[in-house]
Amino acid sequence: MKLMLLGLAATAAAYDHSPYNVFGARENVSAAQWRHGGLDLASEDRGQPQQVHIALAGRDADGWPNGFAVSWYTEGGVDCHVEYGPTGGARVNKTAVAARKQYMACSGYHHHATMGPLVEGQTYDYQVVCPATQPGLLAASLTQSLYSCNAGYEKSGLICYEACRAGYTGVGPMCWENCQSGFHDDGATCRIPLKIIASNHSACPWYDVCGLTLKKGCSSCPDGYVNDGCTCRVPLKVVGKQSYGRKSEALTCDPNSPTPEGASAVLAARFAVKMGTRPLTMSVYGDMGYLGSKERPMDIKKIDSLSSNWSAVPTREILEGFLDTKKIDAVWHVGDIGYADDSFAHNIIGGNYEKAYNGYMNWMQNITAAVPYMVSVGNHESECHSPTCVVAFWLGYKLANFTAYNSRWHMPAEESGGVQNMWYSYNYGPAHIVSVNTETDFPGAGEEKKGDSGIFPAGKFAPDGAYLKWLEADLAKAAADRAAGKISFIIAGGHRPVDDDLKGVQELFIKYKVDLYLAGHSHSYSRSFKSCGGSACRGTLKNDTTTYVVAGGAGCDEMDFGHIGPSAGNPKTPFFTAEMGSGTLTFHNATTLEWRLVSSLNATRIVDQFFLDRQHV
Numbered sequence: 001m002k003l004m005l006l007g008l009a010a011t012a013a014a015y016d017h018s019p020y021n022v023f024g025a026r027e028n029v030s031a032a033q034w035r036h037g038g039l040d041l042a043s044e045d046r047g048q049p050q051q052v053h054i055a056l057a058g059r060d061a062d063g064w065p066n067g068f069a070v071s072w073y074t075e076g077g078v079d080c081h082v083e084y085g086p087t088g089g090a091r092v093n094k095t096a097v098a099a100r101k102q103y104m105a106c107s108g109y110h111h112h113a114t115m116g117p118l119v120e121g122q123t124y125d126y127q128v129v130c131p132a133t134q135p136g137l138l139a140a141s142l143t144q145s146l147y148s149c150n151a152g153y154e155k156s157g158l159i160c161y162e163a164c165r166a167g168y169t170g171v172g173p174m175c176w177e178n179c180q181s182g183f184h185d186d187g188a189t190c191r192i193p194l195k196i197i198a199s200n201h202s203a204c205p206w207y208d209v210c211g212l213t214l215k216k217g218c219s220s221c222p223d224g225y226v227n228d229g230c231t232c233r234v235p236l237k238v239v240g241k242q243s244y245g246r247k248s249e250a251l252t253c254d255p256n257s258p259t260p261e262g263a264s265a266v267l268a269a270r271f272a273v274k275m276g277t278r279p280l281t282m283s284v285y286g287d288m289g290y291l292g293s294k295e296r297p298m299d300i301k302k303i304d305s306l307s308s309n310w311s312a313v314p315t316r317e318i319l320e321g322f323l324d325t326k327k328i329d330a331v332w333h334v335g336d337i338g339y340a341d342d343s344f345a346h347n348i349i350g351g352n353y354e355k356a357y358n359g360y361m362n363w364m365q366n367i368t369a370a371v372p373y374m375v376s377v378g379n380h381e382s383e384c385h386s387p388t389c390v391v392a393f394w395l396g397y398k399l400a401n402f403t404a405y406n407s408r409w410h411m412p413a414e415e416s417g418g419v420q421n422m423w424y425s426y427n428y429g430p431a432h433i434v435s436v437n438t439e440t441d442f443p444g445a446g447e448e449k450k451g452d453s454g455i456f457p458a459g460k461f462a463p464d465g466a467y468l469k470w471l472e473a474d475l476a477k478a479a480a481d482r483a484a485g486k487i488s489f490i491i492a493g494g495h496r497p498v499d500d501d502l503k504g505v506q507e508l509f510i511k512y513k514v515d516l517y518l519a520g521h522s523h524s525y526s527r528s529f530k531s532c533g534g535s536a537c538r539g540t541l542k543n544d545t546t547t548y549v550v551a552g553g554a555g556c557d558e559m560d561f562g563h564i565g566p567s568a569g570n571p572k573t574p575f576f577t578a579e580m581g582s583g584t585l586t587f588h589n590a591t592t593l594e595w596r597l598v599s600s601l602n603a604t605r606i607v608d609q610f611f612l613d614r615q616h617v
Helices: 206-211 313-324 340-346 353-363 387-391 393-398 403-408 466-483 505-511
Strands: 002-006 050-057 067-074 081-086 094-097 099-101 109-115 123-130 153-156 159-162 168-171 174-177 189-192 195-198 231-234 237-240 243-245 248-250 267-270 280-285 330-334 373-376 424-428 431-435 489-493 516-519 525-527 538-542 547-551 575-577 581-587 592-599 606-613
Touching: 050 353, 050 373, 067 123, 081 109, 094 109, 109 123, 248 393, 280 313, 313 581, 330 516, 340 353, 353 403, 373 431, 387 393, 431 466, 466 489, 466 505, 525 606, 547 581, 575 606
Parallel strands: 280 330, 330 373, 431 489, 489 516, 516 547
Antiparallel strands: 002 538, 002 606, 050 067, 067 109, 081 094, 081 123, 099 109, 123 267, 153 159, 159 248, 168 174, 174 243, 189 237, 195 231, 280 581, 424 431, 525 547, 525 575, 581 592, 592 606
16 A cells, blocks of 8 residues: 655635524624524424434445435424435435434434435435424414423523522522622622722812822812822722522423424435545544634633634535535544533533534534534533533433433444444445544543543443454454455544554554544644655655544634644654644545645645555455
């Protein structure tokens, strides 16, 4: 196998940050609308499918996917299905019935259906349809709220808190004393601000202006002010508030609440998983957040790597450009999807995890509904660890151990002997793709026993040793298929780089000669193997070991915005840059693949590029 490297230099350009509405369309949206991460739904929208996304599904006799898994969200508990057919043909000739699940009361429902078997190279129109739960039910007739609290409790996000006693106001799990009249409320304190005005010193003689020496007391001040001679002052006064904790409980919602009819727009996606007359390209990146600090201002900054100036919008714009020009056929997001667990940084008290996740999914819908959006698990999928989730312990447990991640997405684990969305594999083009679990189920894993907070449980998706046993069996079969000429490449991807203590995993990469490993986690870009020594040089290297790439600089609230151009070298890797970007993995034919890192700040700038070529003997 040959590794060909090409470094290119280009001129940087400014980038326009255009916010999006919840269905992915560009529009002018105020920062206040996005402040709590997503928009609340009105009663008439309970049956409206949202967050539509597709993934590769099924398996044909040769081992390649033969369908799409279609997933979506509804607020109400309605049964839905997918109507689909070839573009230009009858859409109702195929119907996929969906299964739905709810992982937390009052947090909506997640639906999954499978379209297939599909024809290679065919574009399909499809529509998610959700009939009303009661025949003839009209949206206009819905006036009652879907959610409620028991008597003596008040609603805040997805939580009911005990009402505060008189003279106190509730903020999340705490009741705070109200400030007296004339005081400014600063949250934990009440404050009378310092105020200074000029005194009336008209009665003072010219030789003792303001009465500072001989004629003291000749100046005057209004009542309540301290006389300082030339000025009058109201002193600064700060008084601490009394506070106490209050009980919390889950919202009450009626699972049988009437839900009106809803339907998505008619969507379209091309099914392409095998090499044909045109290349296949996947966009690959990790660590992409939801919008940016402009649209979702930060309440907490510069704590635990949180940034006050960040954005994922440029990468989102690049992806949409790829989609509009038909440059990508699929997306692979290698962990840290939307950063819902950091939503508390935008509102420290509110329970915003679900709103942020819903917001990200709607923001990305016109991409996720058009091409397969494949995901791998990252540490930011593990749990909600906001102050609200920690104090309201029951809420933290509901969202612990990758629950939201495994409920919202539907990857081809069953087809490949994997487990949920934690680990799975599939064939794509001339390659076998393995989604690696870097978080749990092997000794020393980052979330082996606890999630990111160190409080809530994590892991144990399979018996001890089962994950590594599955990975070895999967790689062994792929190596045999490669030797037989059935595939040309083995490509693995997971969230953490291999130098992040992935015990037992890298040894399997070496043993079965995995060609390429793609990761994120580090909010930057790096690649193993040296180029021939310059930004505009070409070179060919013979190599039979794994090429390692880290592409975790798509933009998130733990990565400062900006930077374009060369970066200082990193002693751990021959090529490194802190420039925002996303990768493209292109299979040009059955034996050649190309990798590029594309700048998120200038779509014409190719930051890094290499080729892998395999000739079967």
